Structure formats: structure tokens, C-alpha cells
Amino acid sequence: MRQFANIFWLAGKELKSVLGDPVMVILILWSFIIAVILEASGAGDTVYNAAIAILDEDRSMLTRQISHALGPPWFQPPVMIAPDQVAPEMDAGRIMFVLAFPPGFEADVIAGLIPSAQLEVDATAVSQAQLGTDYISNILTSETRAFLSGNPEAPDPALRLELRRAFNPNGNPVWFKSVSSLLNQLSLLTIALTGAAMLREREQGTIEHLMVMPLTPLEIALSKVLANVVVVLAAFTLSLMLVVQGLLQVPVTGSLTLLLTGTTVYLAAAAAIGMFLGTMARSMAQFALLVIMVIIPIIMLSGGMGAIESQPDIVQRLTMVLPSRHFLAFAKAVVFRGASLSAVWFELSLMAGLGLAFFIASLLLFRRSMSLSG
């Protein structure tokens, strides 16, 4: 009881100090509003919007028809290109695909000679290259067939494959991006805020003042976790409702309560990581380097920028210790698949377990860092 009261009163003090700093408040708002909008609306699907150019040496009906079919949303409107422009444009990375029709392409098609169109692909972005090639190949085939049959509708093949996407029928990339972007902001802010709160108290000497009062390190640490979780959770909820659901029109299928519960668990885990880094670092510069070292893997290896399955086994095992990986799995399930607690309890308990581990580690470090600072 006493402990709870202590944590509560201390957390109140923390809250006031975070919200009392206008720069912090501005940065928090920036992260959860502007940054989320920028990131969600900016980055497209893998081939979405790829830059393509046409080198048309045939200038026929068919080649025009094919060029016409290559357009949004998969590609940017194609530009015509001269042969001597191909290499420089691709070298500069301005064009990803160049589709080249040889002279007499249409005539050869009509004559049944099966002519070849060449596709120059910038393969430095591997998956975009692969996907784009597949799309272009499909479009080439179907348009040629439509051209030959004189029917704008391609005839039905005998065995039709119907592709359907569950949970995001239109494949709108904003949905997923907005969730992974929220995760990035949550992680960066919570880790940096909690760690900095720890460091600042130590640098200003107020931690010593707390340590001579009848308070345990556990209470001091928990109050910081609590206060920062409350701040970030409030910002998250606001951003979820106003930006993600409101402005970006992303539907949340699952239970909002479950989502917020899971977010709280994740925030506690992230705050524990922040505490851990804050107690480990000897100076602000060291803390900053640690934050960068942790945040890059969190953003890039949690599944937001590439599927977990495609990581090599050893990296997959490493990323198991990132609570963010489990949070993204959890958030995807709840937001898009409408998963219930029974489907996500495993992710929840993993996050809680990892958070607890980091918290205990930082508590152990805490005492040690106190005696070193003296």
C-alpha cells in the first residue's frame, strides 16, 4: 500500500516535469502526428509507384496499348526514353525499369513469331525488381492477347486463379505503414524519455535526494516507468484515434481495449529498456549512442520493414529479444485481423516477460551506478 502511494506520488512529479518542458511536448506531438502522417502516407507498397520508362522502337498500336496499361497504382506514368538515355537514367537511380520494344514487335506478334521485348531492371532493390518484372510480364501477356483477339477484355483462361487479400482487401499500404510507424514512434520516444529522465535526475543530483528518503530503488524506477508510459500512451491513443483512424482512415477491426492493453504492456517493456540504457550510460553522449544502437534494430528488424520469416535463422533468434517484434505481431493481429485475447496471449506474455527481464537488469545496475556516481 505504502509502496503504491510512493510510486503514485513520485510518478505525479515525473509527469509534471515531462509536460513542463515545451521542447519535449513539441517533439512528442511532432512524432505522433506529423511523423506518423509523413511515414504512413509517404512510403508505398513494394512496387507501388515504381518509376518506369519505355524505349519504343516499334511505335505501333500494340506497343502504345501496352505502355498505356502500365500505370498507377503499380507504376508511375511511363516516360518515353531515347536509347542513349537508358544507362545514365538507370545509373542515377531515377528509373527502375526500362521496357524496350524492338522494331517490328507488333508485326511479329501478328505473324505468330513470338517476339521478345526486353526489360532492363535495376536489381539493387531486389524485391521491387522481382515483383515489377512479374507485373510487367503479366501485363504484356494479357494486353497482347487482348490485342490479338480484338477484344479489350482478355479471354478467361481455363484455370483461373483468384487472388484475394484478407484483412486489407484493397492492399492499401497506408494501413500497415501507419501501424508500423506508430510502433517506431512509441519505441523511440519511450526509450529516450525514460532513459533521459533517469540520467537527468542523476546529473542534477536529485536522485541522491530520493535515495536518502524512505524509498526503494524499485519505487523510484517504477514511478518513472509509470509516468512515461502514461504520457506516451496518451499520445498514442490520441494519435490512433485522430490521425490513424480519423485522418488516414485506417479501420481498427479488433477491440480497442485489447489494443490499448497490449500497448501498455509494450510501453512498460520499452520503458524498461530505456531505464536499462539510462542506468548503463555514464554520460548523455553515451546514452545517445546506445539509443541509436537499439532503435535501429527495433525499427528495421521488428517486421515493419521486412517480414520476420525472411530473416536468417540466427537473426530471427536475435530479434526474439526485441519486444517490438512481438508488439508488431500483436498490433497487426488486433488491428487488422480482429484477433481476441486468446489469439495474442503469447505475444503479450513474451512482451511482459522481456520487459520484466530488462527491468530487473536495470534495477541491479541502478544500485551499482549510484555508488559509482558518489
Next chain:
Amino acid sequence: MKPVAKASASVARITAVSHRFGKVTALDDLTLSTPAGRMVGLIGPDGVGKSTLMGLVSGAKRLQTGRIETLGGDMSSARHRAETGRRIAFMPQGLGKNLYHDLSIRENLEFFGKLFGQGRAERAARIERLTRATGLAPFLDRPAGKLSGGMKQKLGLCAALIHDPDFLLLDEPTTGVDPLSRRQFWDLIDTIRSDRPEMSVLVSTAYMEEAERFEHLIAMNDGCVLAEASPADLRMQTGTDTVGAAYVSLLEGEIASPIASPQAALAAPAPTNAKEGPPAIKAEGLTKRFGDFTAVDAVSFEISRGEIFGFLGSNGCGKTTTMKMLTGLTPATTGEAWIFGQPVDAQNLDARRRVGFMSQSFSLYGELTVRENLLLHARLFHLGRDLTARRMADLVPRFGLEPYLDQGAASLPLGVRQRLSLAVAVIHAPDILILDEPTSGVDPQARDAFWDMLTDLARRERVTIFISTHFMDEGLRCDRISLMHAGKVLVTDAPQAIIKARGMTTLEDAFIAHMLDAMPQAAPVGDTELAVTDTQETPAAPPRFSLRRLLAFTTREAMQVRRDPVRLVFSFIGSAILLLIMSFGISQEVREIPFATFDQDQSPESRAYLSGFEESGWFLERPPIGDAVELERRMANGELALALQIPPDFGVSVRRGEVAEVAALIDGTDTNRAGTVESYVAGAHAHVLAQDAQSALALSGLIAARGADQLPLASLEPRFHYNPAMESLPAIGPSIPPLLLLLFPAILMAVSVAREKEIGTITNFYVTPTGRAEFLIGKQLVYIAITLLNFVILTVLVVTVLDVPLRGSPAALVLGALLYAVAATGYGLLVSMMARTQVTAVFAAAILSVMPTLQFSGMITPVSSLEGPARIVGTLWPTTWYMGLSVGAFTKGLGLSELSGHLMRLAAFGPVLTALAVLALRKQER
């Protein structure tokens, strides 16, 4: 020498100057003129505007309203400031505030010499002369951080005198310094002045006894001048016999004390009966060592209940560490301490309830109000509602806090803040009060009132008080004191007894006598070797830009970085680890897509189709799905990325030659993955249909019948450039260093500038003739070099460990890295301009750069595919262009001419960002 000092009668003329910090008025319509060629003292406690005035006169602070003429020119003119910069020397308040603690004495002085354009021989001569005169010569290679307070101040003085200033400003140079060093310091100043009588000195002090030595005094209070006269005149005007008393009497004419003095308590005698139980505090042989440095050396004492026991000594003599050991904050290396007979135990929360502690560094929670501060502590001690109300009702009037109850603690005057700190420390009515320098910086009158309260607590409530101070007059008010120096207790007794035992008249003299006994080899200082200075030629007009000054900052920064290798090693090893993890971890190939079949037909045809599908090798098959509910469940829990559903009439349709349909349900949550899976499914489907030979058994009818449709009419020949094998590593490997080479240098750079602002060494930039570009670019060069070193490490790793050959032009890559390093550090500089503290710098640098670097610079999604504002951000972000260059040089094998476009764009970022930072940097403090 310059004739100016003699020509004009005043060295600084201040007219109608006001200065505010937010709501607080530091100077209020001040008009003043300080005589030239004299030693002028500013007296008054902290917070009356002394430091602000000194900052304004020296040009370190920006003038808000009014006019200041220093050395005959207007200080609001940047040109005049640049000209006088070399004639003024300013030593800011705080022990060694403008010194670089990780540099040695020689390195510090070398740096200051270079700032004033002195050549190597001249610097060496001056450093030798100054250090010999100040007695620092034997310690030339000792880092400034490891000097005692007195030595730090002597070093500060050497740094100030290195360029023979005409006007020397010293802001509280002796605060916190031991009495012997203080005396030596003033003797030194006297020597210097007798050598160069034309030099004007403006000095401030909190010790009133020192003010007796000055020729002319300016007494300040609350941003205004109380009086201005020589010490003798001041004493005469007020009819007092010391400057301190004169100051108090001047103050009393101004304001009435807000505190009710507990007069009666003062008369009560000190307790002599310590017979009740164990002593309140007992220490035996307490020792604390940090490495090879002994902070506290075998200290023993015993304090009985209700006694006021004082620790007297300079900053850094071990007072604070002893107190920390008593409170359990830091464990003793050897020795033991008891509180009320119980050994000190950090884990014992009940013992902490009996102790109130007011630490030196604790300045309350500034963001809370007075009431909130008191309530927070009452709650943390669980006083309960009634007791809290009673304690508040008792303490608030007693400490004179009523007028401030709802004011933020940060905006309180220092004296009030100290009273609040004391109120907070006693809110739970502790039996022991441990106070670490509670009165430093408080004005004499407020200190008097504070001591009345302490005496009252001790006499009336029998609170044991253990207090540390560096004021001798406070020592006199203790029942017993220990004189401390360099970790050792010199003597412990009642103050009068100590004085009598040494046969002295003042405590200070007795202290010095004890110190001289303890270290008889005390360095002789103040001989006349300083006199040679006027043979130096008068320097020419200051150049606008000096490469030597710029390089002085570079050399210094480089030395500092070398002294803290942890940071450097950290960023090198950190980026190497990240490179490896990221390169292997981010794979763009989607493999082993978990999929399951939902075969509602179970015909030979359906099985043939599915087996052909499984052969494709992209998919990882899971147990088949039994029914629609299971399908939904397994998709919903994320187990499957793909479910292939074959309808019940599939086989029949195929056999009849009708159009058959297969449905592929793809988990669309991750749109990137879904897109890839979609294309694989289409590919596998085509593969099944193409395999007519193998699957002829079941599908022959189908394929034969519709074969004509499936024949290609035209083919597509893709040529995969740059990375024909479509491997991930050649694509990802070269794109990781661009991320790391921006984030790490930007943050290190931003923190480095913010740190100078926070700890105060930026004053050296404000008050010397250093230009803005010299300061920033000088520092930047070091971080550019670090970035290039990191670039070499990462490039070697990419080529050797990741095995990605550098096929293109190495020259282009190196040139690009150089330009990129300028851009990254320039960005760091710009961020640091927004931040006043290191915390904000780290925050702003991280939050503002992580997203564009990781998301918008073409690492995963090419910038040409971005949309809207993200694309603009991506285009205006240097990483985009260096990423293109790095991938171009490694994977595309491009040469210098093909990459020239990227290089040119990249070249623009660094100078623009750096120039913006230079423009945003203020040459004066606000």
C-alpha cells in the same frame, strides 16, 4: 602598452541597463561607472545581478536595454566587441568553469594562447612565466579536473592573463576555495597589479571580509546599486566596523526581514549532557577511495544529540563524500558509521525516516510549486493528512514561505529556495539533520536568519544538526567543528577553543595555521616574475578569420575525444555490429511463406494441382485446413500467410473442360509481404500449368484443351542489372553504412556543442576574439575525421566480411564519404543550435533524423517511389544521395563521371547546413 586605461577615467560605463530572464529581473535600470586602473569590487549575495552585470560588461551576455561602454566603445557593436575581445579577460563564476577538465594545465594554457594568435615560442614563454608565478609549474601535465579548487582558480587566472588584458573581470574567483588558497590568490592579484598598475580589475565576491582589500566597492542588491564607495567610506557611512555589517545595514534600510526571528531560542545554552543513550552520529576511521584518489582519509567523530556540528573546508575536501557515507548513499571503503547506535545500512528505510538530508546539489523540483514540493515530501514520508496539515501550518510561517506557496520553486530567490529546502528536509520531524553547504550563495542577512532557524531546531526540538560550510563565520555558530582539508580532519573542537589553541584572533587564521602544519611544503607564490610582460609587442589589429584559432578548437576537441575513448570505441564497434546485423537481417527475399491448403474437392486433379504448387519451393507447407472455421481461425491468428482453397467441383469442372477456379487467400496485414506473396502465387500457378509433362496424369485434359490460350504470344526478356543473381547482400550491404554514418556523427556533434553550452566552456567563445565559424568548424573538423575513420572501418567490413566487391570508383566513394561527413556533422551543428542542454540535443537529433534516414532515403523503398511530403523530405535528405552513391559505387560499379550528379548534390548539403548553424549561433549569451 595601450594608453586607453589612463586616458579615460572609467573602464566601463553603464547607463540605464535592465536585464531580464523571463519573468525574473536581474538588473533593474542600472547606471554605474567603474573607475579605470583600479581594483573594483562588486559585493552582494547570489542572484542580485553581479554575474549578469559582469557578463554584460565583458560582452559575454547580450545587452537587452540600456547602454554599456567598455574600454571606450559601445558593447552593442559587434565590431567593438571583436576589437576589445583581445583586451578583456573574463573568468566566469564556478570552479574552473571555463577550463577543460580533461586537458592538462599546459594544454589548457596552450589553447588559450592560440586563441589570441600567439606563436609557439611566445606561448611557451608566457606559460612558463605564468605557471612559475602561480606555483603551478610542477603540475603542468596534470589534468585540470584533478586540481584542487584553489589550483583550478589559479589556472583560471593564468588563462585570463595569457594575453595581457587591460581589463580583468573575475566573477567570484574564490568562492568555495580553502582559506589558504584564497589568501594566496589575492596576494597574486596584488602582485599582478603592482606589475601592471594600468590594468583595471572588476571582481565580485560573496566573502565580505575579502571586500576589505578592494579599492572601490559597489554594493548591489536585487538588480540595483545600494551604495558605491571605498570600503572605509562605506563603513563610515553606515557606522559599522566591517564591510559585512555595512552591507547588512544597507540592506535593512531597504527591506524588512520577512522572517520572524526566534529570539528566545538563541539564548538557550548548548547542550552539555550527552549522557542519553548512544551518540546521534558516530564515525570511526571512515575512508573513501576512488581509484588511487583518497577523497576521505580515516575520518572519525562523534556527535551527541541536539548538537550542532560543523564540517569546515573547501570544495572537494571530502565534506560531501563523508556525508554521503553517513546517509548510505555511497559505501565506505573502510571504516564504519553508526546513527543512534545502529550501523549505517543503505537498505534500512526506517533509519532514513529519522534523518533529514539537504544535499548540496539538490535544488528542489523546480517544476513544482512550494506547496507541491512540501506535499510531495510529506506524502513520501506518509505523514497522513492530519499530520501533514499540522506540519505545514507550523513550517510555512516559521520559514516565511506564505507569500510563495503557489510559486514554482525554480523562480524563487535563492534565499527562499534554501528555506524551502530546509522546510522540506524537516517536514517529517527528523531527529538528525544533515545539511551539505546549505547556505552557499545566500546573502549574509538570509544566512543569519537561516542559522537562527537551525539553532532553534537544535535547542528547542533537540534535533542533531550536522552541517558543512566554507564560511568561517558560520563555523563560529556551531557547537563544535572539524576543520577539513584534502580528505583529512585537521582538528575537532569548539570554534573558540580552536582559535585559542593556535593563539590566533580569527578562525580563518587558525585554519590556515593548521593547513600550513599539515602541508609545510605549500608552494610559494606571488614572487615578481610576472613583471616581464610589457616587453611584448602590441599585437596588430585582429584578423577577421584566423586559421590558427580554428585549428586551436580542432586540436582541443581532438584531445578531448582522445581522453574519452569510450565514446569513440562505442561508436566504431556499435556501427560495425549494426552493419553486420542489419545486412544479414534485412533480407528482401520473402522465403518460407507459411501456407496451408483447403482442398474441398479431394479429387486427383486437385491433388495434382496442389502438389505442383508445393514444388515451387517458395512456400512452407503447414497441415491442411479441414473446414471454413479453421481457415478463418488460422488466418486470424497469423499462422498462415497464404491459404489455397480448391472448391468442391474443381475436379468435375476440369474434366468437363469448364473454367475451374482456385482461390488464394493472402494475409494482407503486411502489404509489402502480401504483394510479394501475390506475385509468388501467380508464378507458382503459371509453373503448375507449364508443367504439363509431369502433371499430365490429371491435368492433361485441361492443358491440352486450352493449350492454345496458354502459349505465349510475345515473351519478355528481363535483364537484371547491377545484381544479376538477385542476391540481397550486394543490395543491402552498401546501403547500411549511409544510415550509420549520418546518425552517429550527427548525434556526437550535437552533444559536443550542447555540452559546451551546458557546462559553460562556451564562455571562451563568447569573450575571446573567436569567430562563429572558427568555433563551429574547428569542432566540426574532428567529427568529420571520426566519420571518415568510421567510413574506412565500415567499407573494409562490407568488402571483406559481407564479400561485396567495390566494383565502381573508389575515388568517388571516398569523395562522397567526405562530403557526406560534412553534411552529417553540419546537421548535428544545426540541431545543437536548437538545444540548450544535452538532453534536448540528443532528443532533437534522434527524433528528427531517425525517420528520414531509415524510411525516406531509399533503403527499402526507392525515393522515386515515395509520395507527397515524404518524397520531398527524401529528396532534401543527404542520406538519399550518399545511399545512391554507395550503392552506385559498390553494386552498380559506376565511375566518377556517372556519380558526379550525386556528388554535386551531396556537396551542397554540408556547406548549407554548416552555414545555417553558423548563422544561428549567437556570439553572446542571452
